Amino acid sequence: YRERVTNPSTGTSYSAAGCVYVFARDQDGGWAEEVRLESPMLATNWYFGYSVAMTEELLCAGSHMADGKRGAVYVYRRRSGLGPWELETTLTHAGAAANDLMGTIVSLSGNTVLAAMHGRNQAAARGVVFVRDPRTETWSEQAVLAPEGLERDDRYSPGVALEGDVAVIGAYQNDDPNEPGIYTGVLHLYVRTGTVWGEEHFTITASDAADNDHFGRSVSLSGTTLVTGAPNAQGGKAYIFALTHYSPPPPPSAPP
DSSP states (O other), X not given: OEEEEEETTOOSSSTTXXXXXXXXXXXXXXXXXXXXXXXXXXXXXXXXXXXXXXXXXXXXXXXXXXXXXXXEEEEEEOGGGOSOOEEEEEEOOTTOOTTOOEEEEEEEETTEEEEEEOOSOGGGOXXXXXXXXXXTTXXXXXXXXXXXXXXXXXXXXXXXXXXXXXXXXXXXXXXXXXXXXXXXXXXXXXXXXTXXXXXXXXXXXXXXXXXXXXXXXXXXXXXXXXXXXXXXXXXXXXXXXEOOSOOOOOOOOXXX
């Protein structure tokens, strides 16, 4: 029952430092502002809150312009779904370089975060996976997801989605392998086995793919249902896929 509203172009005293607004719905169905989270690092043009994702206990805010545009994701937690949101950690990619822009899109499932990194050089675009150990309440980088043969113009990772042990990343300008130069777009689907990602890697394309459709520009995943957008296809289309041979994570338990 929470909706996220971000305002990445405002800050307390620094232009475009950014902030995140959290709204809560009451029993009568009305919405009220619950808290306003300001950027932990007040700096001009860091765009804290450019992307957001949340569960009952965790909230992630991307700041893709942080630290020379290397990017960062700030993770907040509130225990048992109650009480104030407190900054738990700041996620950064050890191999990030200036203008990599990690955090333009974030997705959160359970104790796992998937952050898109697609700046500087599209051939170096990545999806970076971080995981939280609930026993120690610490975070670590678990995987970097990128297909072999990624090219500069593939536009990999503007759309990402995460659900349990499945991650989906779009590459909306990927060209058709049978028709080079025809940019139809593709989805890359990765499966985690234990703590290892990518041993199972699949690609998904549109049945009626056409040049410059931008298939994979946006992605959403819920249970075994996958939705992706192709905004340039005949005025825009949404494609819905059913994932087979995959069990979604159990629903979160209600807070005590």
